[in-house]
Amino acid sequence: MEASKVIHAIYTDDDILMSAVKKVKAEKHHIEEIYTPFPVHGLDKAMGLAPTRIAITSFMYGCVGLAVAILMMNFIMIEDWPQDIGGKPSFSYIENMPAFVPIMFELTVFFAAHLMVITFYLRSRMWPFKKAENPDPRTTDDHFLMEIAVHDNEDSLTNLLKETGAVEINIIDKDEEDAH
């Protein structure tokens, strides 16, 4: 069941945030989300997030790019119309391969880079005209926000977060937020 209420704890220092995350995790509360103005080194580890697999996708896209380059040039230069251009040996792919390597390399890099970026956009749901999912505009400047779901434990959670050094604690009704 989705929790209808969430608690927003706001911090002003990334070191305090890190120790707060560790404390909240130790108390076995589930952190829904953390909003920070810049990458906080080690935050993903402290939150226990799974490592990214985007490098693996990039490797596979690179392989696709290499295959596209080889198939394309093998068809055009060797199979379809093997002309003698400046005495280059167009009898088989391997014989003329050095001339194709620059294109093979560039297409590998092109596919690996662009498809990986598009994968990143899709997985992190970013596109033009997307409505920003920012709970508090200050988190893009100098504040850090931790979001925790509330399951009938509002008081104990509030006390715990206060202890960790939160400068501001807000209870937000999710249903109201989602309504618009």
Place this chain on the structure above:
Amino acid sequence: MEYTFSNRLKIGAIVCMVLGLIGVAYGFYDSHKYATVEDVKVLLASEDHGGEHSADGHGSAHAEEGHGTGHAAAEGDHGEEAHVEGHEMSHEEHVLHQIHNRPYAALYVAAFFFFMISLGVLAFYAIQYAAQAGWSPVLFRVMEAITAYVLPGALIVLAIALVANKHLFVWMDPEVVAHDKLIQGKSGFLNKGVFIGLSLFFILGWSAYRYIVRKFSLAQDNSDNNSYFKKAFRWSAGFLVFYIVTESIVSWLWIMSVDPHWFSTLFGWYVFASMFVSGITVIALIAIYLKSKGLLEFVNDSHIHDLAKFMFGISIFWTYLWFSQFMLIWYSNIPEEVTYYITRIEYYKLPFFGMVVMNFIFPLLLLMNSDYKRIPWFVVMTGIVILCGHYIDVFNMIMPATVVDRWFIGIPEIGSVLLFGGLFVFFVFAALSKAPLLAKGNPFMKESKHFHY
């Protein structure tokens, strides 16, 4: 942390050297069994005989074709101009020279290979100082120990070059030069005076830097300020300028001049990439070895990871230069340049393309994964393949010019590798035992100990 040169390693190195010496001696004995042209005629006849009796009859035709082109390539090496002026040399005489050249070339390849490892490490070490790298100071003593081989290694290479004389460098043979207009035109640079003078000057420069910076590094351990570190920084920056010029020239003198009719502009860079990646690989191997003995507990996974990244990156850099040199010459196909690759592809197909697999494909696929770069046995395995690959790289640079199609990785070659490998291990580990394994005075030491990637 002190290192003591273990007896087992010392005995192992000495055994390698003795076995190597026996192998080298056998190589010279074996090649001098063929003393005259008549002996070679007998040899060639027996080879042709073997071909005629091969099962499909294709063998003899192939053998004849091979000798025909072999003759042409050999002529190319000794100067086509020579023939224009009526200086003829029989096929048998060429083969005789090639047979005699082999043990010298085998010795030279192995000597240069181990020397270039230590010179590559010296350059890497200077870069770490000049860049004020925060991760590497825990490895400085390992690097300093490897560079202890620069002076003996370089002197050995020079000595072999001079002893081998015309067996390696045709331009050292006045008989050849007299009939060869091309070499005559280059004799302002390619003569023994310049060769010896420049080589000695470069060796002096490299070993002087090594001596000075090692002294500073040891003095910094017991110093209460950073003055020695600052001096080492300045010397390193200066050395890097000296190094890049001298490394380039030495690659023309010691390697490219075995083919005095051929030249390539990026050859110096190409040799540099080869020595740099082998040097970094050896740093990683020795660091992993010492760590497995429990002697480098301040070296962590991240240091190994960084070294493996360097091995990966510089392997690709080497391939980039190898391919750039090859592709430019293949594409334009100018006869005077392309003979270099024709000889190699004709007679050295397996080593020539095999080394690209060992130096590029293998490290590319194995060291791409971030986690694998932290697993010692993975790095060791890739490192051994990279080192073998770069031995073959040097082999491919020297052998086609000296023994042409009469190459083999046999007793003379393996013996030479054992001889200089033993010598290298002996010098490196003796130097390791002379100083504490932690350069504790280095101002970046604390950062380096806590380096984490």
